Amino acid sequence: MQGSSVELNDLSDEILLLIFKKLEKTEVLYLFLGVNQQFTRLVNDSIFTNRLTLTKGFVDG
Template sequence: MKYSCVELNDLPDEILLIIFKKLNNLEVLYSFQGFNERFNKIIHDSMFTSRLSFPQLSFKKCIKKFSSDIILNRFCSQILLTIRTKIKCLDLESESMRNILDAADYPNLYALGLYNIEEETAK
């Protein structure tokens, strides 16, 4: 039996979309943003960018607070700026709300979900 070496970049766009749809869209954006021009085009599809749910960001569950701050900073300083016009819905929690809302203008945002937030903070 012969073994062949197939890399992720060798797969057709259709297969990559099938794979990426099975993953959390925030993780896809974080992991592949800036990887190459082709991947940027694929991950900027509306299926990954129209609704972002930060309370479900699984990175926070498995890494230290310091690392999650680095991830949030990258989202705010790089990723959100490139997809801000495609975002239609944001789900936020009090811990990251200010950073994400201050990171960019979201001209097409029509829904905002707030989770784990004090009433006074929401006001």
């Protein structure tokens, strides 16, 4: 019996949204924006873009 594999791209929008909701909003934007059309469309959903706080950090060095 041969094993089968499922890639993230194979999952439905509904499943991906459930996964994305478990992550921090900024992580979702940085990780998935621009990966492919499906991910970009999902990440642009108001769930992730409403009340988004972006901060800028500085590294000492």
